[in-house]
Amino acid sequence: MKxxxxxxxxxxxxxxxxxxxxxFDQREDDGIVVLLEAEPAEGLHAAVREAAAVCPAGAIEAAENA
Incomplete structure (x- = not known):
């Protein structure tokens, strides 16, 4: 996953x-998302997909590796 x-x-x-x-983390000054791991471990994929799905701004994209 990327x-x-x-x-x-x-x-x-x-x-x-x-x-x-x-x-994911957030900047302290304005709360904007900070990506900590661009290629998370497989055990985190479900949580990342859910985070992308619930993001109110649509700011997260999780692409499955081909």
């Missing part, structure tokens, strides 16, 4: 951090 984030779209809701704190 994860990308669009900081310009991020609204700082923080749902991604709650669902997958190993993969």
């Amino acid at each position: 994860v990308t984030v669009d900081e310009a779209k991020c609204c700082g809701a923080g749902q991604c951090v709650l669902l997958a704190p190993e993969v």
